[in-house]
Amino acid sequence: MHKFRALLTSIGMLAALMVAAPASAAPPSPLTIPAPTGKLYVGTKTFHLVDQARVDPWVPESGARQLMVTMFYPAWRALGAPHPYMTAGEARLFLDWLGASEVPAEQVAQTKSRAWVNAPAAGGSFPLIVLSPGFSYTRSTLTGLAEELASRGYVVALIGHNYESYGTEFPDGHVTTCVACGTANSVQITAVRTADVGFVINRLIGPEPVWPQGFNIIDTKLIGMAGHSIGGNSASQVMLNDRRVLAGINMDGTFFAPIPATGFTKPFLLLGNGDGHVPGGHEPSWDRDYPRLAGWKRWITFKKSDHASFTDLTVLTDQLGLSEPGGLEGARGLALTRTYVRAFFDQHLLGQPRPVLDGPTPENPEADFWF
Incomplete structure (x- = not known):
């Protein structure tokens, strides 16, 4: 688990700064996530899913594996209530974990997004993208990416992996915390998430879809996945x-769970920070596994970025x-994360070539391409 702690070092340093803030400081202005850049409105709908085929691996006495999943999708109109970034209970647990108890939970919970709860879906058929957050991160921290993809014509399933984050609230009001943190095996976490993703896809496009309206707008033949941190490792395992x-x-x-030597030919993108994930950096698994990707691939890092740069946290x-x-x-x-994630799925799910994936551009000088 020391590798997980290393991945979260930057967040811990931010927490120390939060604690050091003087009590007399003026309350922060309302927080906001940058607006998505697409032309489509964004709707959201949240589901509580229960996998009766699996006992929860982290808390077996809780019974069947339960997940909270938020869908983001192209909407016909901006109707309904604004999408809540987090519940107050989720925000409080998350801030307490960061050591930021002086920050009001409402400041995070009420962060302004650009999506509308239960907005009517736009007409059409759209690819499905599954997003999996980093270990201990709430699913909310990928909201900015999810909204961007939905505004560009994708349906997005943002999964909250129960007991793997600091703050997941369920419809009955109970909030779970990160039981797996500090004790779980990283390979086991990846395996659990791989099963979570398969279950969610089944519930969305299987014979008894949990969201019939969504089933009607999802192109079931065009599915992709992106994940942050161990969610990214899970993406490669799902692909396999x-x-x-x-x-x-x-x-x-x-890549705690490695890509096997036989690899796979499906397109795969690596987006990393400009320190540990450069070739020869202090994180060696990319050097080991990148040659095993036998199809279209890119290895891109962002200068001055850190582990949280691919999420809403920073x-x-x-x-x-x-x-x-x-x-x-x-x-x-x-913005960089949105650019390259969107371009990748445009090219490999929709068949629309995106030159930004071919190499460095003047518009994105922070992006370094390797190999």
Whole structure:
């Protein structure tokens, strides 16, 4: 588990800065996630899914494996209530874990997004993208990416892996925390998430879809996956085990569960921070596994980025004045992540060539291409 702690070092440093903030400081302004850049409105719908075929691996006495899944999708109109970024209970647990007890939970819970709860879906058929957050991160931290993809014509399933994050609230009001943190085996976590993803896809496009309206707008033959941290490792394992998933992205995740020597030919993208995930950096699994990718592939890193740069977390801490100086600004990190993730799925699910994937561009000088 020391590798997980190393991955979260930057967050711990931000937490220390939060604790050090004087009590007399003025309350921060309302927080916001940069607006998505697509032309489509974004709707959301959240589901509580129960996999009766599996006992929860982290808390067996809780019974069947339960997941909270938030869908983001192209909407016809901006109707309904604004999408809540987190519940207050989730935000409080997350901030407490960061050591940021002085930050009001409402400041995070009420972060403004650009999606509308239960908005009517747009007409059409859209690819499905599954997103899996980093270990201990709440699923909310990939909201900015999910909204972007939905605004560009994708249906997105953002999975909350129960007992693997600091703060998951269920419809009955109970909130679970990260039981797996500090005790779980990283390979086991990846295996659990691989099973979670397969179950969610089954519930969305299987014979008894949990969301009939969504089933009608999902192109069941065009499915991709992206994950942050161990969610990225899970993406490669899903690619190996689920033929329905055609293209995948690992965002700054160690390959704890390695890609086998036989590899696979499906397109795969590596997006990493500019320190540990450069060739020959202190995280060696990319050097080992990149040659095993036998299909279309890219290895891209962002200068001055860190582990959180591919999520909303740095976006929020920048607005609170709590980020470390000298790093990649949160809004810029999110913009880069959106650019390359969107381009990858456009090219490999929709068949629309995206030259931004071919090499460095003047518009994105932070992006380094390797091999």
